[in-house]
Amino acid sequence: MLNRLIDQLNSMGNDFIDALPYFAIALFIILVTAIAAKFTVKIADGLIGKTDLRPSLRNLIETIVKLGTWILGLMIAAIVLFPDLTPSSLIAGLGIGAVAIGFAFQDIFENFLAGVLIMIREKMRIGDVIECEGIVGKVEHITLRETHIRKLSGEVTVVPNSILFKNPVEILTDKDQRRHDVVIGVSYDTDLDEAAEVIRKSVSAVEEVDTEKGVDIFAQEFNSSSVDFLVRWWSGSTPRSGWESKDKVVRAIKRGLDDAGIEIPFPYITHTFKERVPMGEQPGENA
Structure with missing residues (x-):
């Protein structure tokens, strides 16, 4: 029993010594792969730099080039280290392993694929x-x-790519300008045509408003104490541009209506009673 164990240990030691050159070659291949990955990325970056590709797409191409270089280098190192391996058997094994890993890390691969498609x-x-x-x-x-x-308040939100890919995304700055709106109410005794013209001139005088795209003034609703106008205009697409233009538009409309003597009414409340409400007797009335 002891002699058999010693023979097995000697055999393993001899196999290890015989495999040392293969280990050294595999390690050398891995080092060469690391250097080659850096060079291939630089070459890809140089070629991409001459194009108008978006930064996100450039990052994707560089990642794919680097990943492909590493996969090729590791496959060659594995074949050198294990001579019985063939490229076909290694690719088949990688395919089976990828399926197993895909099931185990489904969410990770979902975000990975979504990231590729987003880029x-x-x-x-x-x-x-x-x-x-x-x-x-x-x-x-x-x-x-x-x-x-x-976020607009300064915090960073890390969002999984699958959320951005599977849900509707509203891109506020897809164009340089977008439409903004505000509701303005005037009293019921106001000449609506006059009020609409005053509002139009006031909004058009604001520097941030693109008058070439027009200013829309719509009498929209009979409210409880006012007739409401929907005012729409075009200005910068960023949230801050929208807030700044809305601030100036509201100020300009208020100033224009005040100068024209047009009232922006407070809410009025009228109470009605089914029966006559008795008034209390004045003090000293029956004295």
Whole structure:
């Protein structure tokens, strides 16, 4: 029994010594692969730099090139280390392993695939302000797994790519301008044509408003104490541009209506009673 154990240990030792050159070659291949991966990325970056590809798509191509170089290098190292392996058997084994890993890490691969598709599609560039599932902010970084969105209050939200891919995404800055609106009420005794003209001139005088796209004034609703106008105009697409233009538009409309003597009424409440309400007797009336 002892002699058999010693023979097995000697055989394992001899096999290990015989395999040392293969280990050394495999290690050398891995080192060469690491160097080659850096060079291939630089070459890809140089070629991409001559094109107009978006930064997110450039990152995707560089990642694919680097990943492909490593996969090729590791496959060659594995074949050198295990001579019985053939490229076909190794690829088949990788396929089976990928399926097993895919089931085990389904969410990770879902985000990975969503990240690839997000980088490929034309819309939602880095720097865009978007809104998705209650998250509003500027896209700062897109990776293969997640997207970093800087909220308007300054915090960064790390969003899994699958959320941005499977849900509707509203891109607020897809164009340089977008339409904004505000509701203005005037009293019932107001000449609506005159009020609409005053509002139009007031809004058109605001510098941030694009008058070439027009200013819309719609008498919209009979409210409880006013007739409401829906006022629409075009201005910058970023949230701050919208807030600034709305501030100036509201100020201009208020000033214009005041100068024209047109009332912006407070809510009026009229109480009616089914029966006559008795008035109380005045003190000293029956004295």
